[in-house]
Amino acid sequence: xxxxxxxxxxxxxxxxxxxxxxxxxxxxxxxxxxxxxxxxxxxxxxxxxxxxxxxxxxxxxxxxxxxxxxxxxxxxxxxxxxxxxxxxxxxxxxxxxxxxxxxxxxxxxxxxxxxxxxxxxxxxxxxxxxxxxxxxxxxxxxxxxxxxxxxxxxxxxxxxxxxxxxxxxxxxxxxxxxxxxxxxxxxxxxxxxxxxxxxxxxxxxxxxxxxxxxxxxxxxxxxxxxxxxxxxxxxxxxxxxxxxxxxxxxxxxxxxxxxxxxxxxxxxxxxxxxxxxxxxxxxxxxxxxxxxxxxxxxxxxxxxxxxxxxxxxxxxxxxxxxxxxxxxxxxxxxxxxxxxxxxxxxxxxxxxxxxxxxxxxxxxxxxxxxxxxxxxxxxxxxxxxxxxxxxxxxxxxxxxxxxxxxxxxxxxxxxxxxxxxxxxxxxxxxxxxxxxxxxxxxxxxxxxxxxxxxxxxxxxxxxxxxxxxxxxxxxxx
Numbered sequence: 001x002x003x004x005x006x007x008x009x010x011x012x013x014x015x016x017x018x019x020x021x022x023x024x025x026x027x028x029x030x031x032x033x034x035x036x037x038x039x040x041x042x043x044x045x046x047x048x049x050x051x052x053x054x055x056x057x058x059x060x061x062x063x064x065x066x067x068x069x070x071x072x073x074x075x076x077x078x079x080x081x082x083x084x085x086x087x088x089x090x091x092x093x094x095x096x097x098x099x100x101x102x103x104x105x106x107x108x109x110x111x112x113x114x115x116x117x118x119x120x121x122x123x124x125x126x127x128x129x130x131x132x133x134x135x136x137x138x139x140x141x142x143x144x145x146x147x148x149x150x151x152x153x154x155x156x157x158x159x160x161x162x163x164x165x166x167x168x169x170x171x172x173x174x175x176x177x178x179x180x181x182x183x184x185x186x187x188x189x190x191x192x193x194x195x196x197x198x199x200x201x202x203x204x205x206x207x208x209x210x211x212x213x214x215x216x217x218x219x220x221x222x223x224x225x226x227x228x229x230x231x232x233x234x235x236x237x238x239x240x241x242x243x244x245x246x247x248x249x250x251x252x253x254x255x256x257x258x259x260x261x262x263x264x265x266x267x268x269x270x271x272x273x274x275x276x277x278x279x280x281x282x283x284x285x286x287x288x289x290x291x292x293x294x295x296x297x298x299x300x301x302x303x304x305x306x307x308x309x310x311x312x313x314x315x316x317x318x319x320x321x322x323x324x325x326x327x328x329x330x331x332x333x334x335x336x337x338x339x340x341x342x343x344x345x346x347x348x349x350x351x352x353x354x355x356x357x358x359x360x361x362x363x364x365x366x367x368x369x370x371x372x373x374x375x376x377x378x379x380x381x382x383x384x385x386x387x388x389x390x391x392x393x394x395x396x397x398x399x400x401x402x403x404x405x406x407x408x409x410x411x412x413x414x415x416x417x418x419x420x421x422x423x424x425x426x427x428x429x430x431x432x433x434x435x436x437x438x439x440x441x442x443x444x445x446x447x448x449x450x451x452x453x454x455x456x457x458x459x460x461x462x463x464x465x466x467x468x469x470x471x472x473x474x475x476x477x
Contacts, residue, residue, distance in 0.1 A: 020174070028172025031334040032326045034393060035103045040247040044255025046177050047096055048263040050242050053180040053312040054235075055267025056187040058141045058287065063227050064275020065287040070220035071212030074204040074276060080225035081272035085265040088232035091375065092239050093261030097253040098382055099240025101477055106240040107327040108396050110374065113381035113406025113453070115463060116329070116399040122374045122410060123327050126237045126367075131321020133367070134234070135165075135314050135345035140353050142310025144288050145303040158349050161307070165314040166342040169322070170335040173245060176315045183312050190305035194295070195274055197302070201294050202281035222438025223422065228272055230368030230442060232264055236375045238320040248477070318342050329399065369421060372442040373413025373449030377406045380453040386468025388475040401463035405456040413449030417441045 017038045018029040030039070067077035095106060102109060107126065110119040143158030150157070168175055214220055243256045275287065282290030288306070295302040322337030330337070385406075386392050395401065419428035422439035431439065461467065 022174055024175050024178055025171070026174075027170060027335060028174065030173075032105055032108050032323060034396075035245050037247075040103075040245055042177070042246050044246065044252050044259050046181070046246075046259075047243055047256045048259035049181040049184045050177055050316075051092070051260055051263030052267055053184040053187060054316055055264055055271065056184075056191055057138065057267075057271065057309045057313045058145075058306045059137055059313070060228075060231060060268055060271035061275035061278065061291075062141070062287045063231060064272040064277075065279040065290060066227070067224060067276045068209070068279040069212060069214040070224055071209035071215035072221060072224060073206045073208055074280060075206055076208075076221055077224065077276045078273055080221055081228050081276070082269055084225050084228035084232075085268040085272070088229045089261045089263075089265035089268065092232055092236060092264050093257035093259075094379065095236055095239035095375070096243045096260035097257035098378075099243035100246045100253045100256050101248055101388065102240065102382075102393060103244050103248065104240070104393070104396060105244060105323045105327065106237050106378070107324055109240065109378050109382070109387070110237075110406075111327075111396045111401075112387050112392065113377050113385055113404055113457075114410060115401045115403040115407055117402040118404060118407030118410075120328055121407075122370055123237075123324055125370050126324055126374075131317055131324050131341050132345045132348060135162075135317040135321065135341060136348035136352060138310045138313045138317065139165075139345060139349040141288065142307045143349065144353070145306040145310075148288065148292060149300055149303040149307070154353060155350060157307075159346060161310055161314070162342050162346045162349075165311060165318055166338060168311075168315050169318040169338045169342070172319065172334070173242070176319060177242070179315065180312060183308070187305065187309055187312065190301070190308070191270070191274070193298075194291070194302050194305060195270075197296075197298050198274060198277050198281070198294055201296065202277045204277070205280045216435055216438075219436040219438040222440070226368075226439045226442060228268060230372075232268060233368045233371050233375065233442065235264070235316075237371060238316065238323070241320055241323055242316070318345065321345075366423060366425065369417060369441050369445060370414055373410050373417070373445040376413065376446040376449040377410050377453055380409075380450055380457070381406060384454070384470065385457060386470040386474070388477045389469055390476050392468050393477060395465075395468070401461075401465060403462045405459060405462055406453060407462075408456060409449045409452035412452045413445040413447075416448045417445035420444050 017036060020026060020029055020039055022041050099106065107123050110123065139158045139161050142161045143154045146152055146157035147154045168179060209215060239260065246252045246256055278287060278290045278294055282293045284290040284293050291302050292299045318338050318341045321341035322334050325332060325337040326334060381387050419430040420441040421428040422431040
């Protein structure tokens with residue numbers, strides 16, 4: 001698509017050639033714009049390394065550690081983790097392929113079916129809870145690991161971590177991909193060592209524990225599965241952000257999809273099962289303490305690996321959070337948004353370092369409750385809404401479309417799933433009455449949003465704009 005084709009759009013839907021290419025030192029000059037063909041570069045395998053490195057991180061171990069809370073045997077926990085990894089990572093792969101085709105960040109794609117104002121509601125939530133919240137979660141774990149390893153106080157160790165992450169995220173896309181590839185090889189060695197020590201020193205429990213605090217039979221298993229499923233769901237509004245520079249070819253779309261799926265799925269299963277092993281063996285009540293206990297004399301190496309792994313997720317967290325700010329229409333450069341996300345995340349980490357485990361799972365639930373119907377609407381719009389056309393792409397930058405039917409579908413998904421919510425912050429009436437069915441909120445929300453979208457997407461658009469060409473022959477992207 002040429003710049004002339006897009007020149008009538010008020011926002012920079014296609015930027016001019018700024019010579020970014022594959023530079024590792026130049027600050028990324030693009031934000032939410034459509035990436036022009038001349039700047040498209042990279043290979044699909046980059047998506048594997050990016051998400052593989054991001055997945056080798058301790059928050060997933062924390063989730064696996066919680067299997068003991070539900071009294072789950074090792075085999076049941078491992079089954080839940082594998083199933084969640086396969087299903088959720090397949091969704092991530094599809095969203096990554098969408099980024100290759102459309103060339104814009106994931107949340108910008110939401111402006112299509114929801115409208116500019118309609119998209120602000122979920123994006124503001126994603127920005128606050130996913131960008132800032134996830135960055136704070138990862139800094140807490142990395143800072144605590146360093147604090148246990150050294151005499152450095154938490155406030156200082158977390159400040160150093162956040163400072164490094166800020167520098168990398170400011171430079172942007174190319175440097176993030178480069179460092180994720182390097183950290184993939186470094187961390188795989190570290191976590192192989194941790195896994196080997198845990199396997200030697202640990203033991204597997206293959207019986208249900210009815211005396212466990214959170215034991216609830218199949219309901220506990222469903223909740224446990226949902227936590228792993230929602231972990232990847234929480235990344236879904238950012239999948240296209242890291243594939244949008246790839247050249248738009250069928251091979252790159254397929255390759256990016258499979259690479260993203262494997263990168264997410266392999267690490268979710270690996271780290272989750274490692275956490276389950278820690279929980280079934282150690283006597284410590286928190287995952288970091290359990291790691292230190294199980295590693296014994298090798299604890300400094302294990303804690304050092306955890307601290308290093310905090311970078312791989314937070315490069316993405318703060319970068320994606322800055323994209324969220326721009327998507328909301330805030331008139332700031334991407335790197336300014338990065339600085340804002342880092343400062344606020346650091347303050348949240350200082351505030352939330354105590355009582356971390358309970359706050360983490362509550363945060364994870366609330367994030368997925370709103371994201372699951374949002375992602376469902378994005379995929380439906382991509383498949384059925386005519387988004388794969390030049391006009392469909394231009395619409396993403398047209399702020400005159402305030403609301404569209406996709407916003408109604410998203411809101412219906414959130415509201416009608418709320419009776420099923422099961423969180424320490426709020427538990428819905430259906431979840432309260434039938435705790436044995438577990439937390440079904442993600443699936444109900446996505447199903448409702450999909451149904452409402454399909455019922456309304458051919459009606460007169462709320463913005464009054466003409467319908468897009470939805471035919472297969474009309475697809476130009």
